[in-house]
Amino acid sequence: MGIELGKIYHNYIDGQWKPALSGEQSPGVNPANRREVVAYLPQSGKPDVDAAVAAARKALPAWRGMSGTARGDLLYRTAAIVERRLDEIAETMTREMGKTLPEAKGETARGAAILRYYAGEGMRKVGDVIPSSDGEALMFTTRAPLGVVGVIAPWNFPVAIPIWKAAPALVYGNTVVLKPARETGATALKLAECFAEAGLPAGVLNVICGSGAVIGEALAEHPGVNGITFTGSNAVGKKVGMAAFARGAKYQLEMGGKNPILVAEDADLDLAVDATISGGLKSTGQKCTATSRVIVVDDVYDAFRDKLLAKVRELKVGDGMEPDTWLGPCASDRQRETVLSYIRKGVQEGASLLLGGEQPPEGTLADGYYVQPTVFEHVARDMTIFREEIFGPVLALVRAPSFEAAVEAANDSDFGLSASVYTRDIGRMLAFVRDMEAGMVRVNAETAGVELQAPFGGMKQSSSHSREQGQAAIEFFTSIKTVFVKG
Numbered sequence: 257m258g259i260e261l262g263k264i265y266h267n268y269i270d271g272q273w274k275p276a277l278s279g280e281q282s283p284g285v286n287p288a289n290r291r292e293v294v295a296y297l298p299q300s301g302k303p304d305v306d307a308a309v310a311a312a313r314k315a316l317p318a319w320r321g322m323s324g325t326a327r328g329d330l331l332y333r334t335a336a337i338v339e340r341r342l343d344e345i346a347e348t349m350t351r352e353m354g355k356t357l358p359e360a361k362g363e364t365a366r367g368a369a370i371l372r373y374y375a376g377e378g379m380r381k382v383g384d385v386i387p388s389s390d391g392e393a394l395m396f397t398t399r400a401p402l403g404v405v406g407v408i409a410p411w412n413f414p415v416a417i418p419i420w421k422a423a424p425a426l427v428y429g430n431t432v433v434l435k436p437a438r439e440t441g442a443t444a445l446k447l448a449e450c451f452a453e454a455g456l457p458a459g460v461l462n463v464i465c466g467s468g469a470v471i472g473e474a475l476a477e478h479p480g481v482n483g484i485t486f487t488g489s490n491a492v493g494k495k496v497g498m499a500a501f502a503r504g505a506k507y508q509l510e511m512g513g514k515n516p517i518l519v520a521e522d523a524d525l526d527l528a529v530d531a532t533i534s535g536g537l538k539s540t541g542q543k544c545t546a547t548s549r550v551i552v553v554d555d556v557y558d559a560f561r562d563k564l565l566a567k568v569r570e571l572k573v574g575d576g577m578e579p580d581t582w583l584g585p586c587a588s589d590r591q592r593e594t595v596l597s598y599i600r601k602g603v604q605e606g607a608s609l610l611l612g613g614e615q616p617p618e619g620t621l622a623d624g625y626y627v628q629p630t631v632f633e634h635v636a637r638d639m640t641i642f643r644e645e646i647f648g649p650v651l652a653l654v655r656a657p658s659f660e661a662a663v664e665a666a667n668d669s670d671f672g673l674s675a676s677v678y679t680r681d682i683g684r685m686l687a688f689v690r691d692m693e694a695g696m697v698r699v700n701a702e703t704a705g706v707e708l709q710a711p712f713g714g715m716k717q718s719s720s721h722s723r724e725q726g727q728a729a730i731e732f733f734t735s736i737k738t739v740f741v742k743g
């Protein structure tokens with residue numbers, strides 16, 4: 257039994273399911289088959305944002321007043337419900353944004369694991385006792401929640417990202433207004449159903465769907481929102497950050513990447529090829545941690561390229577619901593057009609297109625937003641495909657005369673999210689860890705894939721220099737209070 261297609265969804269505000277106040281809704285189509293309407297989603301406006309923020313503000317005192325353990329218990333219960341509904345949530349995700357069903361199931365299971373991790377945070381320490389210079393006083397730190405937190409989420413990890421933002425926000429005593437990407441509203445509303453079934457009090461989590469330019473902006477500018485956490489493009493992230501900064505709200509931005517994998521002359525080439533393919537092309541290259549620049553030392557360049565091409569040719573493109581599909585469609589028509597325009601630019605600017613570069617030939621794929629896995633070589637550092645985030649199944653091969661030159665080329669980027677190296681030499685590993693300007697530095701492992709218990713974030717223009725996930729989340733979602741008590 258599959259999910260109900262074409263269902264009409266409502267916003268989740270103040271513990272109730274409500275249509276947009278305007279009554280407007282918009283269809284969300286399956287990127288693997290544009291004829292399939294997956295869901296009708298509310299097209300909310302500013303009055304809906306006002307209602308959601310008012311509900312979150314009203315719920316705040318009681319939620320903040322509960323113990324961390326009690327808040328954590330609600331997250332444990334939500335995790336169990338997400339797990340029970342895993343197949344349905346994963347199918348909704350695949351039909352809304354195209355990633356393969358096994359990937360969607362893995363991500364949903366990860367969502368439950370993130371909820372459990374932060375449920376446990378409700379019982380962990382929040383401060384330190386610091387010796388005072390006054391022998392009769394007690395000085396210590398504690399943590400206060402920010403208040404109402406706005407979560408603006410992208411479509412590429414529609415379960416993991418909203419949860420890794422909302423779960424720590426909630427457990428530390430904040431209330432939340434979540435605005436999912438327009439592509440993945442139904443998946444987010446199913447998560448809201450799980451929180452509601454777990455017994456989360458009304459108004460503690462609110463989910464509203466609609467255009468980013470309207471309700472995302474309204475949330476960032478709203479005087480009732482104390483903090484905004486955003487993942488998405490650099491252009492929008494900067495706008496959101498500036499809107500929050502202008503009114504003194506706290507903000508956290510996770511944005512693009514242009515992640516390199518370096519292949520040294522002593523690398524295990526088979527492993528390096530597998531990591532390049534998995535890191536660069538899984539989820540159709542739509543990860544901020546996706547491998548995009550493949551920088552290979554001259555001595556092994558030809559052998560690496562030939563192995564890579566042989567394996568990429570074997571990848572099966574198709575509907576993510578089909579069991580033999582390795583690579584699904586781009587998440588939307590807009591995203592497919594962006595990717596194809598980068599490919600055209602690569603060709604115009606003189607890179608050599610070795611493989612792919614087009615929509616797959618007509619047939620069963622004609623109704624979806626597909627792009628063939630694409631490999632370029634002779635990519636120069638001033639080319640657009642070397643410099644800008646593509647967010648599609650496109651790899652740019654770069655030949656480097658030496659390992660040192662490869663590191664230098666890898667650092668020649670405005671971004672610094674993730675970077676990986678393949679080498680067996682401990683000296684090279686350590687040099688890479690020291691010299692690479694990236695928040696996630698990975699040795700003999702692909703650039704993508706993050707662990708929920710470890711800090712995640714980037715350097716340079718990849719982030720606002722904060723970190724998400726693991727214990728790092730407490731830094732954004734709370735403020736430190738230093739307390740001095742004298743009897």
Ligand SMILES: NC(=O)C1=CN([C@@H]2O[C@H](COP(=O)(O)OP(=O)(O)OC[C@H]3O[C@@H](n4cnc5c(N)ncnc54)[C@H](OP(=O)(O)O)[C@@H]3O)[C@@H](O)[C@H]2O)C=CC1
Binds near residue numbers: 411473487488510513
């Ligand atoms: N770092 C990452 O993980 C991601 C990076 N990207 C990058 O962004 C590119 C474009 O993707 P796209 O989906 O358009 O990313 P956006 O940055 O536009 O979208 C991310 C989120 O921000 C919302 N948003 C859009 N405009 C505004 C605004 N003015 N104020 C506040 N919120 C807003 C979106 O809503 P809505 O969906 O309604 O527009 C969505 O919820 C990709 O090609 C990729 O390069 C995209 C997704 C994730």
Ligand SMILES: O=C(O)CCC(=O)C(=O)O
Binds near residue numbers: 542706
């Ligand atoms: O690599 C991952 O698992 C996470 C990637 C990510 O956070 C993103 O693409 O937004």
